[in-house]
Amino acid sequence: MPVPGTPVPSLVDSRSRGAQQANANAAIGKNGILATGPGSRSAQRQAAGGTITASIPRLTSPTAPPPGVPARTWLRGFARRIRITDHIIVIAAVAIAQVVRFGTTDHALLSTSGITLRYTGLSVAIALAWLAALKLESTRDIRIIGAGALEYQRVIHASVKVFGIIAIAAFLLDLSIARGYLAIALPIGMLGIVVSRWSWRRWLVTKIKRGRFITNVVILGSGRGAEDMIRSIRRDRGYHIVGACVPGDYQERSGDGDLEVDGLAVPILGDEHSVLAAVRRAKADVVAVTATERLGADTLRELAWELEAEKTDLVVQPGVTDVSEPRLKIRPTGGMPLLHVEAPQYQGAHRLGKALVDKLGALVALAILGPFMLLIALGIKCQDRGPVLYRQTRVGTAGAEFAMIKFRSMVIGADSQQHGMAEHNEADGPLFKIRDDPRVTPIGRVLRKYSLDELPQLLNVLRGEMSLVGPRPPLPREVASYTRRINRRMLVRPGMTGPWQVSGRSDLTWEETVRLDLSYVENWTFMQDLIILWRTARVVMKGQGAY
Structure with missing residues (x-):
């Protein structure tokens, strides 16, 4: 099952009788985990934070898995x-x-x-x-x-x-x-x-x-690949890591019986030759493999057969992240099934279709919400006689700048006061956020809480500068600090709402915002847009995470 509330790709469980097929099928599946390739021991220690104290929590004993109904x-x-x-x-x-x-x-x-x-x-x-x-x-x-x-x-x-x-x-x-x-x-x-x-x-x-339904997982691998997979699995409450099987030479170097990842000690249950015993001991539902280059095709095939008899799923990390199932295709090459990653769908007819839906949706929304927007404008005007609308330069598709329109929610001249408030910034990365910003007006707090200040952006959608759903529209100073990876956010039009809006809004860290936006760009579908719009309505009604 997916990570609750997060549009991410999945692992696919495989009971295949071929090692290569198990490798390919494992790229996608039932629980939203894709990890990166393995790394060295030094990389593993560095990713784990370097300093580990005796207060590290240890996982439940593998002989006594947590209460709950197992996946099988x-x-x-x-x-x-x-x-x-x-x-x-x-x-x-x-x-x-x-x-x-x-x-x-x-x-x-x-x-x-x-x-x-x-x-x-x-x-x-x-x-x-x-x-x-x-x-x-x-x-x-x-x-x-x-x-x-x-x-x-x-x-x-x-x-x-x-x-x-x-x-x-x-x-x-x-x-x-x-x-x-x-x-x-x-x-x-x-x-x-x-x-x-x-x-x-x-x-x-x-x-x-509530912990009623769980999936017990044994990790097979070591180094950075195993650590990244453990971090991904920990983000999903439906998965419980009951232990790890690591190569014998790694066990000898670690010497402490645990695989330490971000303050969590995962019990080491054996090496690559004792996976079956570890599965039986821990009552595991899934074996997640990251050490494919060490195991080899023959060993992996034998492991798949053994786990099939135990009714335990085998999943293999493919070394790619944030890629959804429709973009992953298995194609035989030289007798070996290879995983092909297709280009994102946001191009050609899909792009034109999305633009048409955006314009029609914006027209309908303006027709319905027009009278309500006039009331908001009247309230802002009566408050301090200042301008109703606030225009701010944002960056859109391919780096093109445009004037994004919002209802004014701050005092007049708020921009000129930001430089002196830098020490109060509560956001990380290039973002600027203050939970109790003194520049926000009383009406503005209500507008921001329920995202009503963003309704004029429907005009930006009509002009083709924005979309109803898309990545967060960035400021020019933010774009100046972008790396090549983050620049992929601008392959599509920025949106009035997006995965960041339904997954935490202003409470998200910079890295979480980037990850969600990139996942959206790489895996866009019309269905995903509809679901985000539906979830946006629910999130906005609750008024959580906006300030």
């Missing part, structure tokens, strides 16, 4: 619940469509080709085809259930394909299927399935937060 048990139950819910919704959708369109009378579906079929039979056929499509599209695969955007996207694709096939079949067989019947069944069923998947995901996240 709860995943089957969760998939079964989703399957039952899908069946109920699909059957209900076609039944409602038939009753609404024809009432309780079972009308005949006539064809000029001499084929006669009643609508009850058609409803049964559509329901069976719909459920089959959901299965064939792997919408209930344990790798993606609870994954959010990717799961919803597959559900929509499966549903649209079914009705597309029905339309083609009706044309070829000259069947007179009532369009109203299909127009009712498709949206009801598709929306119902997406809402049910969202509801089950919320239920799953609650269970994970």
Whole structure:
């Protein structure tokens, strides 16, 4: 399952009988972890912080894993619940469509080709085809259930394909299927399935937060690769690291029986030859491998076979980060499956489609929110007779500067006072943030809390300078300090909202903001935009993390 609230890519569990296939499949999957390659012992110590004291917390003993239902048990139950819910919704959708369109009378579906079929039979056929499509599209695969955007996207694709096939079949067989019947069944069923998947995901996240559902993990590897994987896993409450198996020479050098990472001591359960014993001892659900270059293809293949018998998943870090499943393709080269990382989708027709949606969305939002925005403007004007709008130079696509428009939330001349307040800055990196900024007006505090000061940016969206969803629009002085990595944020238009808005807002560190924005740019999809817009509405209503 994904990290709650974070749009990141996933690990894929693999029970393959081929080492290379296990390597490739492990690039993506069910829990949002991708780590970097292994490093030296000195790099490992440096990443761990250098100084380790005796107060380092040690993980629970591997012979006594934390309370909670292990993954091999709860995943089957969760998939079964989703399957039952899908069946109920699909059957209900076609039944409602038939009753609404024809009432309780079972009308005949006539064809000029001499084929006669009643609508009850058609409803049964559509329901069976719909459920089959959901299965064939792997919408209930344990790798993606609870994954959010990717799961919803597959559900929509499966549903649209079914009705597309029905339309083609009706044309070829000259069947007179009532369009109203299909127009009712498709949206009801598709929306119902997406809402049910969202509801089950919320239920799953609650269970994970309470420690009810866990996935026990054993790390196989050492050095920086193992440390990075441990850090990634610790960000997800659904995973629990029960120990590590490290190469024998590393064990001899460490000598303390623990793998120390950021103040956490992970018990070392053995070397690369004792993984199976460690899995049995720790009751592990997953073995995460980072030391592929030490193990070799033959050893990894043998390990995959052994773990398959134990019903334990094998995942292998591919050495790439923040890349989502649609961009990862497995292609055989010279008899060996290789993982190909495709270019980001934000180009060509996708770019034009996003721009069109932005402009239409901005027009609709202005039409609905226009009167409310006039009231806000009146309140700002009555407060101190100053200007209603505040214009600030920001940097957009490809480094082009533009004037971003906001409702003024600070006193007149606030910019000139910032230099003298530098010592009170609470943000890291090039950002400037003060939680209780004295320059903010009383009305401005309310506007900032609920992000109402950003509504005039709808005009920037109409002018093509911004998008409804995108990376945070940076200041020119921030861009001046950007590295080549951070510059990739400007491959797309900055957004009124984005992953930073729904994942902490002003409470995020600079590095977290950059990571979320880069992940968005690299893995953009329309479905992700819709989910961010939905989550933005919820976050803004709560008024948390904004100042």
